[in-house]
Amino acid sequence: xIVDLNIGGVLIPGLVVLAFVALLVAVAMFRFFSxxxxxxxxxxxxxxxxxxxVIIYGLLLQSLPLIGLLP
Numbered sequence: 001x002i003v004d005l006n007i008g009g010v011l012i013p014g015l016v017v018l019a020f021v022a023l024l025v026a027v028a029m030f031r032f033f034s035x036x037x038x039x040x041x042x043x044x045x046x047x048x049x050x051x052x053x054v055i056i057y058g059l060l061l062q063s064l065p066l067i068g069l070l071p
Contacts, residue, residue: 002064018064022057029056 002014030049033039042048 018060019057022053022060025056026053 004014005017026049029052030039035039039045
């Protein structure tokens with residue numbers, strides 16, 4: 001079971017926290033892509049953004065046992 005985050009007595013599911021972290025990383029990556037001009041190489045920007053988010057989220061899920069969030 002994934003550990004939940006307790007903020008002031010409110011439990012936030014661990015998967016939501018991971019999704020938020022993945023979203024922040026994906027936004028940072030696309031700002032970098034925009035600044036360097038790499039985004040012009042993509043045919044469908046929205047599809048690439050979604051795929052990037054899903055890949056980052058999957059990598060975070062696979063790293064759960066390594067970082068200790070999966071008892």
